[in-house]
Amino acid sequence: MTEFEAQLVEKSGAPAVRWKSHAAAWMGVSRPTLDAYLAHASVGNLEQIPKAVLEMLGLLPEQTASQPKPPSVEEMVLSFAVGLVALQDEIDTHGYPRAPYPTHLQRGLDVASILKCLDGSEYPVTLADLLGVAGKPLYEWCQKLDGPVSDEFYAARLLENFEITRDCLALAERGQQDSEHVFYQAVMDCCEELGSAGQELYEAWRRTVVEVPVASGYTQLLGRHPIFMRQIGVAQRLIDTFYVRMPPVHAEAGKVLLCPSTGTRLRRVGGKLITELRDDSAQRALDMQGPKAIDYTPDVLELRRPARLFWSLPGWHEIKLMESAQQLGWEVDLWPKLDTVDLVIRKKGNAKRFAVDVKDHISAQGLARSFKRFRDYKTHVRFVVIPDYLKVLNPDYIKVFTRARASLGKEKVDLLTVSELLKLLKKAEK
Structure with missing residues (x-):
């Protein structure tokens, strides 16, 4: 029939x-x-x-025609992430959110309302509700989230101190253009253009974005390394890609207040100055030393937020590890072969060599999923290294990472904290 x-x-x-x-x-x-x-x-x-x-x-x-699929928890979470990124852009540019809400943010609130009507779920249906839960891990308020997004981001927070996180950016970029890759590709294109001088440019630029997240202007950045002046056109392209002029709304009494550890712009939360770096050592240094300050002018440049979250702040840990290894008498190659690994640690007369990738992922599952494998250095002892504070936050971080790698069928990778690696280096020098 x-x-x-x-x-x-x-x-x-x-x-x-x-x-x-x-x-x-x-x-x-x-x-x-x-x-x-x-x-x-x-x-x-x-x-x-x-x-x-x-x-x-x-x-x-x-x-x-097939009926549209009912809205899902995943759609809600992704819409919230995209919407919060757009809202953060508004605040970064103007100092306040402008009406109306970003389209994706409103969509997320609408989906939350529909889900609440369908099954009584207590999802945030107003911006105030969202701000109240977005600083918590997703598993606390999105228990019904499942699939790959849940596997990778179940412990992710969309906000920290009411500003978007790297996880929020990563969620927002699923299915969209990956801003981390955009910045990386811009650097690689410039390095390829310079041929044999590409490695020199790469190292100089990586250190610049780590050590100068806020600059007084183009002159300060161009003067950071001789290769920038020799290749001024290339350097200006990189500056325009990574940096943006800082709006005056971020100045206090004509000054820009900076973190004494990272050099990133500080912000006030409840009257207290807060640094963007999650590591407690940076906040302790700020509390003890107070902020650094530079004069605000219309020429002041600041790294774009994705560049800070994906490049500058993780790079701070990489440079600190390099300095600690050097203090123990080891030689360190930083970002060799255009960043095939973060550090190669070696010592003349010592047979052991170490290849290290430093990762600052709040979620052990997310790191297990996103880290593919070491592409080279088979003759080296290879480690993924995390800052100590991550293990303080989650004592089972390494165990969870190892189990997640196994469940995903991925290559086994040895994971250490910075302190554990430094202890290993001390033993290896004997």
Whole structure:
């Protein structure tokens, strides 16, 4: 029985016997006309049947099109992430959010309202509600989130101290252009353009974005390394890609207040100055030393937020590890071969060499999923290294990472904290 026949029998209420006569009478057509319709339907030629007849049976294309999927928790979370990134851009630029809400933020709130109506879930349905929960791990307020997003981000926070996190950016970029990759590709294009001088440019630029997240202007950045002055056009392209002029709203009494550890711009939360770096050591240094300050002028440049979160702050840990290893008498190559690893640690006369990637991921599962593998250095002892504070926050971080790698069928990787690696280096020097 074709779908046409099935719908005709169902809607006309035709009996099992002599159903065609009953159906023809219900439709108001003759039996020969109905037989013609049935013949067309049997070979799929519904376009030969009048639209009015198809509409009676609910068989018009627009009536049979698949219904849209109901909104999901994943759609809500991704919409919140994209919306919060857009909202953060508004605040960074103007100092306050402008009306109306960003489209994706409103969509997330709408989806939350629908889900609440459907199953009574207590999701945030206002911006105030969202700000109240977005600083908590997703698993605390999105228990029904599942699939790859949950696997990677279940412990992620969208906000920290009411500003977006790297995880929020990463969530917002799923299915969109990856801003971390955009910055990386911009640097790689410039390095390729310079040929043999590419490695020199790469190292100089990486150190610049780590050590000068806020600059007084182009002159300070161009003067950081001789290669910038030799290749001034390339350097200016990189500056324009990574940096943006700082709006005056971020100055206090004509000064820009900076973190004494990282050099990033400080912000006030409840009257207290807060640094963007999650590591407690940076906040302790700020509390003890107070902020650094530079004069605000319209020429002041600041790293764009994704560049700070994906490049500058993680790079701070890489440079600190390099300095600690050097203090122990080891030689360190930083970002060798255009960053195939973060550090190669070696010592003349010592057979052991270490290849290290430093990762500052709040989620052990997220790191397990995102870290692919070491591409080289098979003759080296290879480690992924995390800042100590991550293990303080989650004592089972390494165990969770190892189990997650195994469950994903990924190559086994040894994970250490910075302190554990430094202890290993002390033993290896004997």
